[in-house]
Amino acid sequence: KQEVTQIPAALSVPEGENLVLNCSFTDSAIYNLQWFRQDPGKGLTSLLLIQSSQREQTSGRLNASLDKSSGRSTLYIAASQPGDSATYLCAVRPPAWGGSYIPTFGRGTSLIVHP
Amino acid sequence: ETGVTQTPRHLVMGMTNKKSLKCEQHLGHNAMYWYKQSAKKPLELMFVYNFKEQTENNSVPSRFSPECPNSSHLFLHLHTLQPEDSALYLCASSQVFDRTYEQYFGPGTRLTVT
Secondary structure, eight states, X not given: OOOEEEEOSEEEEETTXXXXXXXXXXXXXXXEEEXXXXXXXXXXXXXXXXXXXXXXXXXXXXXXXXXXXXXXXXXXXXXXXXXXXXXXXXXXEOOGGGSOOOOEEOOOEEEEEEO | OOSEEEEOSEEEEXXXXXXXXXXXXXXXXXXXXXXXXXXXXXXXXXXXXXXXXXXXXXXXXXXXXXXXXXXXXXXXXXXXXXXXXXXXXXXXXXXXXXXXXXXXXXXXXXXXXX
């Protein structure tokens, strides 16, 4: 059974810092990995999706990398801003041939960026 | 309306009440999901519907009853809930045969059972 772990569970940093959030998964046979952002009491907003054949994806100040063989992904946030404060979740999707495409989610990293 | 919408956004109900949560997607997707998110826990998948047919029931108690009348609408009927059922209930949709299976989430319904 796939297990997804996110470290750290919580992070508080001053504005302007570059951040790395980590996601690890136990089964390297994945279809893709997706990073989400969740604001308090709200739904999930997709940030980046990396297919298993890809190494990284970038969107603005965000960069997500994937090392499938070691079961790891990192989300890099450059020049953090108070508006980046949220919980960041990663979700791993199993291979399509497995009969299920339901993702497994981590518990998330709660990020606070203070001015 | 665009994306995935959920109503109501907040719901307080007693343990003997019956209520329903509604989800609607405007993305032309053919799969819809219910998730439960409790404090300090990972997202828990509850139900999955593909083309209106239920394909996953993650051992959810019968006091939660889903309904999917068409590919755009999903309901979660609630009755005789327990206080531990208080949580954020999230709906999501995706395109089953899309290359990425990417899910799009609604804003959630914050449910409090008193």
